[in-house]
Amino acid sequence: MASLKRVIIAFGVILFFTQSPLAQTQPHSFQSVLERLLDNQHVVNIVDDFLLFWDEAKDQPLRTQRRLFRRMVENKHRDYFDRAVYRTTDPVVRREMLNEFLIRVPSQVDAIRKFNQNITDLSNSPLIEAFVYFKARFREYKQENDLYIGLSMYRFDGAVRPVQNDEGEPDTLCLGAEVLSGYTHEQILVALVHEFFHLYHFSYLFKDVDEIPTAEFSTAHIPLMVEGMAVAAAEEVFPYYPREVYLHFDSGELEAQQRDLRQNALQFLRLIRENATPAEYQEWFTHVHLSEAPPRGGYLLGYEVVKQVRSTYGLEQMVRMSLSELREHAEEQLSALGNERVLLMALE
Numbered sequence: 001m002a003s004l005k006r007v008i009i010a011f012g013v014i015l016f017f018t019q020s021p022l023a024q025t026q027p028h029s030f031q032s033v034l035e036r037l038l039d040n041q042h043v044v045n046i047v048d049d050f051l052l053f054w055d056e057a058k059d060q061p062l063r064t065q066r067r068l069f070r071r072m073v074e075n076k077h078r079d080y081f082d083r084a085v086y087r088t089t090d091p092v093v094r095r096e097m098l099n100e101f102l103i104r105v106p107s108q109v110d111a112i113r114k115f116n117q118n119i120t121d122l123s124n125s126p127l128i129e130a131f132v133y134f135k136a137r138f139r140e141y142k143q144e145n146d147l148y149i150g151l152s153m154y155r156f157d158g159a160v161r162p163v164q165n166d167e168g169e170p171d172t173l174c175l176g177a178e179v180l181s182g183y184t185h186e187q188i189l190v191a192l193v194h195e196f197f198h199l200y201h202f203s204y205l206f207k208d209v210d211e212i213p214t215a216e217f218s219t220a221h222i223p224l225m226v227e228g229m230a231v232a233a234a235e236e237v238f239p240y241y242p243r244e245v246y247l248h249f250d251s252g253e254l255e256a257q258q259r260d261l262r263q264n265a266l267q268f269l270r271l272i273r274e275n276a277t278p279a280e281y282q283e284w285f286t287h288v289h290l291s292e293a294p295p296r297g298g299y300l301l302g303y304e305v306v307k308q309v310r311s312t313y314g315l316e317q318m319v320r321m322s323l324s325e326l327r328e329h330a331e332e333q334l335s336a337l338g339n340e341r342v343l344l345m346a347l348e
Contacts, residue, residue, distance in 0.1 A: 030120040030128075037131055038143040046080065046150040047116045047177045049073045054109055065102050066095075077150070084161035084174040085153050101153045101178075108178055115181035119149060126185060130192035137237050138316070141200045145172045152176025157183065158195035160202060169206045173199055190234045190245055197233035201226060201319045220271040220281040221330040222323070227285060228302020233315055247299050257300050264297055265304075265337035272331060305333040 034043050053072040057065045074081050086094045105112075119127050127149075135141060148163065157179040163172040173195050180188055205226075234246045244254045257264065271281045284298035294300075309318060309329045321329070 030122050030125065033122060034125070034128060034131075037128065037135075038147060041143045042146040044077070044080070044146055044148045044150070045116070045120070046073065046077050046148060047112065049076055050151060050177075051109075051113060051116065054105075058106070058109075062099065062102060066098055069098065069102065073151075077148075080148055080150055080163055080174065083163045083165075084148070084150070084159065084172070085155065097153045097155075101151070104154060105178060108181060111181040112177055115177055116149070119177075126188040127192060130189045131196065133189075133237050134193050134196045138197070138200055138233075140316070141196070143199070144203065148172065148174045149177060150174055151178055154178060157191045160195060160198045170202055171199070171206075186238075186241055186245055187248070189238060190241065191248075193234045193237045194230045194246075197230045197315075198226065200233075201229060204319050205323075218278055219327065220268065220276050220284075221327045223281070223285055224268065224272075224298055224302040224305065224330055225326045226302075227299050228304070228306035229315060229318055231299055231303040232306045232310060236315065247303065248296065249300070253295065254300070257294050257297055260294065261300070261304065262337050264294060264301055265334045267293075268298070268301055269331060269334040269338060272327070272334070301334070301337075304337065305330055308333045308336070 031043060035041060050073055053069055056072070057068045060068065086097065089097070119125050122128070146164070152159070152174070154176070156174075156176045158176065159174050160170040161172055161174050162168045162170050163174065165171055175192075175195075180191065183191065231246050235241075235243075242251075244251055247254060249257070268281070268284065281298070283293045284301075285296060287295050306318070313321075318326075
């Protein structure tokens with residue numbers, strides 16, 4: 001299977017370049033191949049700068065490491081760290097995040113170095129592989145902004161952020177190499193396709209953002225449908241993986257949440273209908289929290305909702321749906337899941 005996939009990837013890249021002016025220039029670097037695939041958008045590799053920093057800072061005290069990191073890494077990529085990693089946090093929180101990162105990262109530097117070698121290896125790059133497979137499924141997708149192979153201070157494996165975007169629209173793919181370096185090859189591919197689909201979806205969802213009230217983007221159905229569609233897209237691109245890989249669950253957690261699916265559907269439906277604030281529903285999309293919301297439960301619920309909608313509409317149609325249409329489908333399918341549970345209880 002692995003050798004067959006490499007043949008498919010190689011064929012796709014060769015076919016792509018035989019139709020482009022770059023086909024006349026040999027050899028191709030990872031940067032030139034990937035940027036050509038990405039519609040000539042740039043690939044910014046922050047990990048290279050991190051590894052140079054680490055070679056100099058690894059034996060230094062924490063205070064010195066902070067100073068060197070800011071000079072050798074952060075200051076070179078200020079907009080990325082401000083908009084993708086630190087975001088709205090104050091200087092105290094930023095310092096705490098950096099301290100946590102510098103304390104945790106030594107045990108993972110070798111894995112990060114290996115990940116960086118793999119992702120820039122033309123013959124084995126999961127980034128090229130994921131993009132070729134994604135583009136084969138969603139042919140109309142066009143990369144419109146740069147891509148960052150970066151660090152996330154252990155906050156995300158991949159995220160779409162408004163880097164170099166003063167309007168605040170999420171339009172730039174940012175990768176957290178220290179998180180991805182702990183994934184299997186299959187998990188990396190799924191994470192990348194998941195984020196590419198977000199870019200594809202957001203190019204429609206935020207197209208007329210200036211004409212839509214901000215409050216409409218803060219309702220619980222938005223992350224439910226956005227994440228559910230991205231999970232479904234990964235399944236369509238790589239249909240042979242176990243379901244827990246698309247959801248980033250272990251098998252035990254998936255089984256437990258499937259047992260509680262109807263109850264969870266009713267709880268989340270109530271959040272939508274009561275116009276819950278982000279503080280009330282965001283924990284459905286995180287691993288760690290203090291409430292009764294199931295860890296990453298919004299991903300499974302969103303996937304189940306989207307699975308039902310896909311019986312009538314394709315994902316290409318769904319990405320073009322308005323906020324109100326997405327809400328209508330979310331409420332309808334969550335209600336159906338909840339009613340199924342009521343029916344089962346009545347029959348017991």
